[in-house]
Amino acid sequence: DAGVIQSPRHEVTEMGQEVTLRCKPISGHNSLFWYRQTMMRGLELLIYFNNNVPIDDSGMPEDRFSAKMPNASFSTLKIQPSEPRDSAVYFCASSLSRGIDIQYFGAGTRLSVL
């Protein structure tokens, strides 16, 4: 299996621009998670989906952030408009939520907002 695939790996944008991060979970997994990693706050969960349905978005910082999962093999995290404080590494993870529930992480997207 190719694992969780995220794109792009790096994104540099200017303040005010729209940013879209993409994630392809492991085939057959039914849960998908978006995390953000910063020096100040460490690794924190933004939102997670189960069977393509958003279950908990309490970690989403504000209305500028939105996430979708139109099907079992694709999810997006969008920031509009982006701000410099959004600069971070964004990780996507997936798991098979039955019994032993191990989350597997993608390589992350390093976002820099200038």
Add this chain to the structure above:
Amino acid sequence: GIQVEQSPPDLILQEGANSTLRCNFSDSVNNLQWFHQNPWGQLINLFYIPSGTKQNGRLSATTVATERYSLLYISSSQTTDSGVYFCAGVGVKAAGNKLTFGGGTRVLVKP
């Protein structure tokens, strides 16, 4: 939600040394994972260990669920063990599989 504390925050080792990393949880967990974040930023699964002991090569982990802590042992450390080690858990009272991460232990293995 639960709080996860890791210690020590930083660790410098000479190659070949052994070490123990600790993770304390504020409440009981029913999912506990250890990760290694390598210098390239990738999060690598090490162990899924809500209880008991597991070993994988030079690494082993023990979780004492009743006392809400987990230990990660690195034996005969190598420079490739450098990076940040995270533990993360899902509280028994949490809805769904929301992993809460500790702050990490930054390990540097010197040749």
